Amino acid sequence: MAVTKHASSPRRAEWAGRQFVTALAPDFGGDMLRRGDDGFEAATRLWNGTIKSRPNLILRPRTTRDVAAAVRTAAQLNVPVAVRGGGHNVAGLATCDEGVVIDLTAMNRVASDPGRRRVRAGGGATWGDVDRSTQRDGLAVPGGLVSKTGVAGLTLGGGFGWMRRKFGLSCDSLVSVEIVTADGEVRRASEIENPDLFWALCGGGGNFGVVTEFEFRLHPIGPEVMFALVFYPIEDGREVLKSWREFCASCSDDVSSLALCGTVPTGDPFPPAAGGRAYVAIGAVHSGSPQEGKAILQPLRELGAPLCDLSAVTPYVDVQMAFDEDYPDGRRYYWKSLYLNGFDDEAIELVLDLTASRPSPLTTVDVWQLGGAMTRIAPDATAFGNRDAPFLLGVESNWVDPNNDEENRDWTREACSKMARFSTGLSYLNFEPETVSISRVGSSRSKLGALKQRYDPRNLFRFNHRI
Template structure:
């Protein structure tokens, strides 16, 4: 237990608040997106300033406590929540400051995507961000950051101008192309392995405020030719279009695209989409960009038990389409996971591979198999079904997105980074965190590169 003298000393260091088990706010702080995660930190530091982050890191080291960092809390395995450790809760540091003339945004490390989107959309600006508004900016960006603007403007990490970071020693450093450039390289895709980022400076783009979503639904027995045509159309689609496909729990197959920009231009793709096959329904909508960014929020709430697996696919041959549609088991079986595809390419692939730690820029589609349920008794069944479905696509996989790794451990890290990059990241880890203070992540271990 933490004695009263330690608690008093920690309180005196903070601008924010120390929350202990049994106190108001403790259970809310430790509750994250995946309801399977039910761990109890010894203390939670609700950080209100960079100084609080420094104090939290130093406190964890002084008391030899495992350190977790919480923003959106979307890690599928709950990496933010250390059992009997110290949780750094960055959410009070959620501010966003925008310079619309310079097209820059300065985003505190605890901000959620919704806060970033709302502030920049006042000026018709945006930068690449994920598809669920209550995701943390920090976790998304440090792992790479895919979103509806990525094919036009690159990944979230490609749009970072600078980072401000607290190190394992409690120092505050800045990283950019000219200041700590190797750290700048590693923070763009290397995850939370090197420190706690307290501020991101982003480049913004004039995207307007409008979008278009087109979705066509097919029964399973008519989906194979439709997905073939969808795949081929994706190869020549404009960069404003991000093609998507999914098979839901209802067994229906949905294929379409999301367009950010003038909806009238996006509608020029609709005749070719209607030629994919004989859909049972068509949905075409023109949400605002902010509505688009919130469209999955209700589905992605914080009360469900969850598990997922993911792959990067460098190609999508007919055999892979068939495996995608099977979902690991025969049609009609109960409890099947949902599977989805999102197109890469465009500006993502324009960035040279060695420019950042993020890897696999020549990915064609990102595949995610996601299970969601409510009863603990179903855990084993649901997780097993997701693993089987993902295994069907593994022969076509070229790697994995670090932000979609779950319980793969070191093998998952090796899938996310090729050997040369992993060696370079290890050298960087040795320099900034040789004792692996920041190991509750998809961990790059210090040691020999």
């Protein structure tokens, strides 16, 4: 069953939308879509196919001035506001019923300054947009593992990617933001300007306004890197995961890796004999020279007899797109996560048992190697609260048939419940499928609460993880 709220009546929605448009129109230069307009229904669809909603109005601003006008009007009319960035969100927080969606996808401009090692990205940009710009100069910002991921959502929630152990989280490279707060004012926030607000935006979620531009610090990587991606049969999973754990204990910060457990897809680039078989895969990127990385990652290619080895020296932009096809628009998604205190033999056995019990072959059980640069930032330096765990468990349930919704959700919850005894009790904000208390992810709830009261006392931006 889709996650759906009861929408308002068509007549009420039409009236509310007309009133909002009348108030906003003189100051808004973007596009407006109301119910019944061509393209409205398509514009309501989100990446996660389980999320259905009926906003009264969708706004597509072109400038920060447009965003400020929309926020002021929503505040004046006390209209609920949801903000949609450029990418995807498993919890579907980019929409609402009976309210207004500010859709930033047209604000996706990226401007790179390689001399200063800085890049500015609009609030609607994706990591693919950023990578295509910065990799021309062999530079990058730590982004996600999927190029269609939005810069805004990933950064505001922290941001795990292939460079997390070398250069930290996405939010750790954030230099400044331009943001429209709930009073409709445009502010800049950095370590110098509005530093308390900047602290909250570094991993504390989207509770404080609409970020229209991000400025990041760039790091040297690419244009080619060594990328390891090796699929082993699940029958060898126990030894593969133990050996990977040993590799993680001794590798340098140049390496960021993860273990994935799932089912091999059919078709290219996988050999026919591997299609449909359960696997344990090891993925890793080396952030230094490709030739050095090739030697360092070679042990990950020798943990057993592979079903398939896709490892190669690869353009960084292609590495960032390697998993894009696994997360198409409209598929049904329900993910959960837990930070792990360790990954001992008992935890390995349980991960393999959970892999065997998945109700959908599209689902994966993943274990992310953490540590490195992300742990060298003080826990209270940003709102991202949990930096010390050595591993992160990600249970990514993905399926197609709506009739299987509850089965997949129940299995996901049960899987995390079984793994809880190995965990810190905290989870990763960007992998939460429903709204949760911000304290669930380890942030300072009291400090965030005080800042929320200061910048958004009426809770205009309410479609977020709760403070």
